[in-house]
Amino acid sequence: MAVIPRLRGRRPSTDGGSRGRARGAFVLRHLVRFVISLAVLLVASFAMIHLIPGDPVRASLGPAAPVELVEARRAALGLDQPILTQLASYVGHVVSGDFGTSFLSGEPVGEVIASRLPNTLALALLATVVALLVAVPLGMWAGVRTENGRNRGTEAAFTSATGTAVAIPEFLYAIAAVALFAIGLGWFPPAGKGGPESYVLPVLALAIAPAAMIARISRVETLRELGSDYVRLARAKRLPSARIHLRHVLPNTLTATLTIGGLLLTGLIAGSVLVEYVFAWPGLGLRIVESITQKDYPVAQGVILVYGAIVLVVNLLVDVLLGLLDPTSALKET
Amino acid sequence: MRHLLRTPAGLAGTILVTLMVVLAVIGPPIWGAEAERINPAAILQGVSGEHLLGTDNLGRDILARVLVAGRLSLVLALLTTLIGAAAGVVLGALPSVLPRRGARLVTGTVNALVAFPSLLLAMFTAVISGLGAKGAVLGIGVALAPGFARLTQTLAASVASADYVAASRMLGVPRMRVMTRHILPNIAEPLILNLTQALGNALLALAGMSFLGLGVQPPSFDWGRLLFDGFGRIYDTPAVALGPAVAVALAGIGFNLLGDALARAAARGGAAVKAAPAGAAVPRQETEPDPEAVLEVRDLTVTFPGGVTPVRGLSLTIAPGEIVGLVGESGSGKSLTASAVGGLVPYPGEVTASRLRLCGSDLDDLTEQQRRKLLGTSLAMVFQDPMASLNPALRIGGQLAEVSTVHQGAGRAQAWERAVDRLDHVRIPEPARRARQHPHELSGGMRQRVVIAMGLMGTPRLIIADEPTTALDVTVQRQILRLLRQVTAETGAATLFISHDIAVVGELCHRVVVMYAGRVVEELPVEQLATGAAHPYTRALVASLPDMDTDRSLPLASIPGRQPAPAEVGSGCAFADRCELASDRCAELPPLVPYGKAHRVACWEAS
Amino acid sequence: MIIKNLTVRFGAFTAVDDVTLEIPPGAIVGLVGESGSGKSTLAKAVTGLVPYRGEITGADPRRIQMVFQNPYASLDPRMTVGASVGEGLRLPRAERRAEVERLLSLVSLPAALAGRYPRELSGGMRQRVAVARALGARPELLVADEITSALDVSVQGAVLNLVRSLREELGLSMLFISHNLAVVRYVSDVVAVMHQGRLVETGPTEEVVGAPRHDYTRSLLEAVPRLGRTS
Numbered sequence A: 001m002a003v004i005p006r007l008r009g010r011r012p013s014t015d016g017g018s019r020g021r022a023r024g025a026f027v028l029r030h031l032v033r034f035v036i037s038l039a040v041l042l043v044a045s046f047a048m049i050h051l052i053p054g055d056p057v058r059a060s061l062g063p064a065a066p067v068e069l070v071e072a073r074r075a076a077l078g079l080d081q082p083i084l085t086q087l088a089s090y091v092g093h094v095v096s097g098d099f100g101t102s103f104l105s106g107e108p109v110g111e112v113i114a115s116r117l118p119n120t121l122a123l124a125l126l127a128t129v130v131a132l133l134v135a136v137p138l139g140m141w142a143g144v145r146t147e148n149g150r151n152r153g154t155e156a157a158f159t160s161a162t163g164t165a166v167a168i169p170e171f172l173y174a175i176a177a178v179a180l181f182a183i184g185l186g187w188f189p190p191a192g193k194g195g196p197e198s199y200v201l202p203v204l205a206l207a208i209a210p211a212a213m214i215a216r217i218s219r220v221e222t223l224r225e226l227g228s229d230y231v232r233l234a235r236a237k238r239l240p241s242a243r244i245h246l247r248h249v250l251p252n253t254l255t256a257t258l259t260i261g262g263l264l265l266t267g268l269i270a271g272s273v274l275v276e277y278v279f280a281w282p283g284l285g286l287r288i289v290e291s292i293t294q295k296d297y298p299v300a301q302g303v304i305l306v307y308g309a310i311v312l313v314v315n316l317l318v319d320v321l322l323g324l325l326d327p328t329s330a331l332k333e334t
Numbered sequence B: 001m002r003h004l005l006r007t008p009a010g011l012a013g014t015i016l017v018t019l020m021v022v023l024a025v026i027g028p029p030i031w032g033a034e035a036e037r038i039n040p041a042a043i044l045q046g047v048s049g050e051h052l053l054g055t056d057n058l059g060r061d062i063l064a065r066v067l068v069a070g071r072l073s074l075v076l077a078l079l080t081t082l083i084g085a086a087a088g089v090v091l092g093a094l095p096s097v098l099p100r101r102g103a104r105l106v107t108g109t110v111n112a113l114v115a116f117p118s119l120l121l122a123m124f125t126a127v128i129s130g131l132g133a134k135g136a137v138l139g140i141g142v143a144l145a146p147g148f149a150r151l152t153q154t155l156a157a158s159v160a161s162a163d164y165v166a167a168s169r170m171l172g173v174p175r176m177r178v179m180t181r182h183i184l185p186n187i188a189e190p191l192i193l194n195l196t197q198a199l200g201n202a203l204l205a206l207a208g209m210s211f212l213g214l215g216v217q218p219p220s221f222d223w224g225r226l227l228f229d230g231f232g233r234i235y236d237t238p239a240v241a242l243g244p245a246v247a248v249a250l251a252g253i254g255f256n257l258l259g260d261a262l263a264r265a266a267a268r269g270g271a272a273v274k275a276a277p278a279g280a281a282v283p284r285q286e287t288e289p290d291p292e293a294v295l296e297v298r299d300l301t302v303t304f305p306g307g308v309t310p311v312r313g314l315s316l317t318i319a320p321g322e323i324v325g326l327v328g329e330s331g332s333g334k335s336l337t338a339s340a341v342g343g344l345v346p347y348p349g350e351v352t353a354s355r356l357r358l359c360g361s362d363l364d365d366l367t368e369q370q371r372r373k374l375l376g377t378s379l380a381m382v383f384q385d386p387m388a389s390l391n392p393a394l395r396i397g398g399q400l401a402e403v404s405t406v407h408q409g410a411g412r413a414q415a416w417e418r419a420v421d422r423l424d425h426v427r428i429p430e431p432a433r434r435a436r437q438h439p440h441e442l443s444g445g446m447r448q449r450v451v452i453a454m455g456l457m458g459t460p461r462l463i464i465a466d467e468p469t470t471a472l473d474v475t476v477q478r479q480i481l482r483l484l485r486q487v488t489a490e491t492g493a494a495t496l497f498i499s500h501d502i503a504v505v506g507e508l509c510h511r512v513v514v515m516y517a518g519r520v521v522e523e524l525p526v527e528q529l530a531t532g533a534a535h536p537y538t539r540a541l542v543a544s545l546p547d548m549d550t551d552r553s554l555p556l557a558s559i560p561g562r563q564p565a566p567a568e569v570g571s572g573c574a575f576a577d578r579c580e581l582a583s584d585r586c587a588e589l590p591p592l593v594p595y596g597k598a599h600r601v602a603c604w605e606a607s
Numbered sequence C: 001m002i003i004k005n006l007t008v009r010f011g012a013f014t015a016v017d018d019v020t021l022e023i024p025p026g027a028i029v030g031l032v033g034e035s036g037s038g039k040s041t042l043a044k045a046v047t048g049l050v051p052y053r054g055e056i057t058g059a060d061p062r063r064i065q066m067v068f069q070n071p072y073a074s075l076d077p078r079m080t081v082g083a084s085v086g087e088g089l090r091l092p093r094a095e096r097r098a099e100v101e102r103l104l105s106l107v108s109l110p111a112a113l114a115g116r117y118p119r120e121l122s123g124g125m126r127q128r129v130a131v132a133r134a135l136g137a138r139p140e141l142l143v144a145d146e147i148t149s150a151l152d153v154s155v156q157g158a159v160l161n162l163v164r165s166l167r168e169e170l171g172l173s174m175l176f177i178s179h180n181l182a183v184v185r186y187v188s189d190v191v192a193v194m195h196q197g198r199l200v201e202t203g204p205t206e207e208v209v210g211a212p213r214h215d216y217t218r219s220l221l222e223a224v225p226r227l228g229r230t231s
Helices: A018-050 A056-061 A067-077 A081-094 A109-145 A154-166 A170-184 A197-226 A228-237 A241-279 A284-293 A297-323 B001-006 B010-034 B062-097 B100-114 B119-128 B133-160 B165-171 B176-213 B222-229 B237-270 B334-341 B368-378 B397-409 B412-425 B431-435 B444-455 B474-491 B502-508 B536-544 C038-044 C081-086 C093-106 C111-115 C123-135 C154-171 C181-187 C203-209 C213-225
Strands: B295-304 B308-318 B323-327 B350-352 B355-358 B379-382 B462-466 B492-497 B511-516 B519-525 C003-012 C015-021 C026-034 C053-057 C066-069 C143-145 C171-177 C190-195 C200-204
Touching: A018 A081, A018 A297, A056 B237, A056 B519, A067 B308, A067 C053, A081 B001, A081 C181, A109 A154, A109 A197, A109 A284, A109 A297, A109 B100, A154 A197, A154 B001, A154 B237, A154 B295, A170 A197, A170 A241, A170 B222, A170 B237, A170 B492, A197 A241, A228 A297, A228 B379, A241 A297, A241 B176, A241 B323, A241 B397, A241 C200, A284 B100, A284 B368, A284 C190, A297 C213, B010 B062, B010 B237, B010 B355, B062 B100, B062 B176, B062 B222, B062 B237, B119 B133, B119 B444, B119 C213, B133 B176, B133 C003, B165 C066, B165 C123, B176 B222, B176 B237, B176 B308, B176 C026, B176 C203, B222 B237, B237 B462, B237 B519, B295 B334, B308 B334, B308 B519, B323 B334, B323 B502, B323 C066, B350 C143, B368 B379, B379 B444, B397 B412, B397 B431, B397 B492, B397 C093, B412 B431, B412 C154, B462 B474, B462 C171, B474 B502, B474 C213, B492 B502, B492 C026, B519 B536, C003 C038, C015 C026, C015 C038, C015 C200, C026 C154, C026 C181, C038 C143, C066 C123, C081 C093, C081 C111, C081 C123, C093 C111, C093 C123, C123 C143, C123 C154, C154 C181, C171 C181, C181 C203, C190 C203, C190 C213, C200 C213
Parallel strands: B323 B492, B323 B511, B379 B462, B462 B492, C026 C171, C026 C190, C066 C143, C143 C171
Antiparallel strands: B295 B308, B295 B350, B295 B355, B511 B519, C003 C015, C003 C053, C190 C200
8 A cells, every 4th residue: 555545534634824814714703703792882881871760960969969060960971962972972982091070079980990990900810810720730630539430538528618619609708708817817908908918818709719610620621531532542551640631631621621710700800899899999899889879870881891891802812812722622613 | 309318418408498498488477577676775786695696786686687688588589590591591592493694693692691790780780770679680680691591502402403303303293392392391401400500699699789789778688788787897796797698608508509419410310329349359370371472361350339240251362463353242341351451441440360461471460660661662552533542732743752752761852753753654644744733633544543653652562452443434444454454464463453343353353252241252263253153142243244245135134132231141141042042051151162273162052 | 206416515515516316116225425425414405404406306305204323312312202103193192002003013113112211222222213203204215324333233134124124015215324335235226326425326236336337436345344355
């Protein structure tokens, strides 16, 4: 048999050129989807103010406010214009970074966001990193230990512990942390943002539940990969188990684990609202709670828009990065 | 239900959720008055014998308020979940009814919304509808909907594409009836399971909203609101926040554990694993080992807990250069035999043998280090699915090269060079380029060549190929069989070829070993297979297989009944139930005895 | 039934390319090809499960039935055998019961099986139930797509015998699809060979197997493993 004809596989191999084009199209598709979502989000945040029953300005200023002030504020907000004109001017303003001014403090909302967003992002990102660093090795260890129903005790302990940890919301962890480590033991400050020690409790409160979730996923993925034929073959090759676990299994579990990790980041951003509230952390979350309670609509509108945009950006990054990194599942239509 | 209560987590979840429901029913009538009674004399008290969790700013007993608030917390969560589930199921079912464009729009919207945290949507509705339970319930309900929608969609799509749905559509069963008879019943169970978890999530999200002061407003109160009130006093009297916090936590844990346990019970669907002692130790064989044999196995037995014994006392000797076919139907134990020889039987399987020698060394006499090296370099394995046998994340060259770096102490460059050389050896064109590729860039036949090349990285004495061509097309199968034959001839290694396909075995192998229900029933030279088989099972297998010379005017032989499962095998001949020749003697196990030259059979009635 | 110039495209990919094939009444036409040859897509087009261009004449589309490859996926796990077999029958209750019994007896299964669930049956029995369900529609054409490839050899023989007896006793026309040329040869009157979406050779079984004209048919024939042929 001198020449073997090129065999027809179930999945045809692609040459470099069409691969690059496929990647380009893949990224473009996600970008287009992102821009559409962003536009929908913008319209939704605009509509929010208009969906408030009755007059938002009157609702905000209260029944005792003088008519002139209400009218002036309505005019300042452009509420006396036709609705499409309002939408156009809203979009125009947002695009140029103008989110309006706070009813209460008179500060530009853009400045509020700029000063508070970094504090929120710092909490969320730190919590994600901590959760991943703890959870991935933990889940993998549990997976290796409980393969094929080995060590049933470990399995029961792991699933109950993570099942319990996942079910407790971040604000309860936050309250418990304040009561125990700040007020009880006095190890960390109970509130506010200061030096590095002030980050410990908020990050801890925010990271526990996602870490438990990621650890479970990491274990399930590890178990699945351990049962696959390529691991059987690696074992048949008598590779050391450390090599099998770290070089063969780990990269294959990461895709699914990081997908969930990325999605958890968006959940963390919402969770940070509650944690910021408990720790009086000067982030966006604390501000939005105040603005909703006090009917400071421009601030609420701006902050919700920013939160929504963060969710969309994170999703875009997760989708595109994983799509480009994973050699097999890449570029497939979703 | 029994499964649910068997695990501690399931038991705890069931108890907690039951307590929640009981509390919601009896809480308000019993402690309602106490919870509302204002006592100016006992304002803002801490923990005392009279007020176990203290009192609030109007002197009301906090413990009573926690016990009463359970009902509102649960009812709101229930309402929220129902809104989410109803909206979600409708949204999820829409794409299967709408025209293509509309369906894509709905799917796209659902996919975009799934990622939005519920708290964010709840705040959005809270801005619109003002503070209060209504906004929170609506917002969180809406936020739950995309999750349900996606689940409904995925489930419905997988059921709708099932063959049985296609079959009923072909029979002309109306669309609605297909929906109600096939699709809904098959997706209901996972959806209901999901409700439990969603209920827990809704309860926590509502508590969060109330805790921020955005949810339930006074004079109503749920656990979140009580926490809001208590949190302000956490610096002086932390205990007042404790009651509502514990209530929320327990409710969350209860629903989550119950949901988990329900899902696991549904996935298991019966069949609990019984633990039982493994097979007894087999005494070491005292007869002289065969010094020439590549592989010599005596009385190999594989046992699983519960008395399941898929391989029963199998003996096999393979000489260098020999290709031995191990043939049998699914469940005959042939693949486990291969795993046992390769030391790959998965936990909790137990392997025993009175002798297990590879390349002249008894595996029991070697140290762990020596055994690793021997098996890693002298034994090559090839599995059925070439798609799954290679690590999708790693380059092909690296997967080959690691054999040399780990076992032969080769440097990286040297190992890579050998990998490319081995790829070339199995006739992969452009081996240097292929080595840098990932497995998915190769066709199935190519991948199987790569797996064979991997086995050639060392100096294989025995190649175990477990159904290596079953997943391949016949023309590709032919090339792989030819490659295996060439490799065996060139290296002088022996091959143990495992297959369900007696025709493939007949074409490739020198000697054939037929397995049935964990035992060898016949061992014969390949020339004897077509016409000279002695065991009635072998003969029936050959006769039931149509080949290119089968007489088309005669019906094919078929064997009535089925092979007993590993747990059902009795003490006599396992084939007796299906055998035309069976007699009373077959209640006793027939030994494998010589039957002519190089031919052995285990049958009392073989003539 | 005549299939004329049938083409199936999925986007830019042509799965079935201009296939013309006649299935004479009472005959079994065997369609053989490797994975990706388009044979299963052709089956789906004939049964109306995928859209196609071209013509199918000589058969009422509602009376074309199909039996699938995987006997574990082709029966609803929540329906009894009787309910599955009786699903397409438009008959009053009592008559339906008798008809289900008759259909089960056609595939040599006992009537008592009607009350059982698919999970209680072996693969071979399930496949017979699927055939019985299809026969309930009194089909003019039965499409059998790889119906024995998921079965063990000892059971495969019984299903193939059933296929032949259905033709002999009921005069059923059949499109029998398989990757296994030996199986196709055994049951078919006419053999059609598919390769990369096209029909490369069609003819009476003995002719195609005995004197293949197309190169691809020849390479397929050579690749068929044979007992006791050591090459």
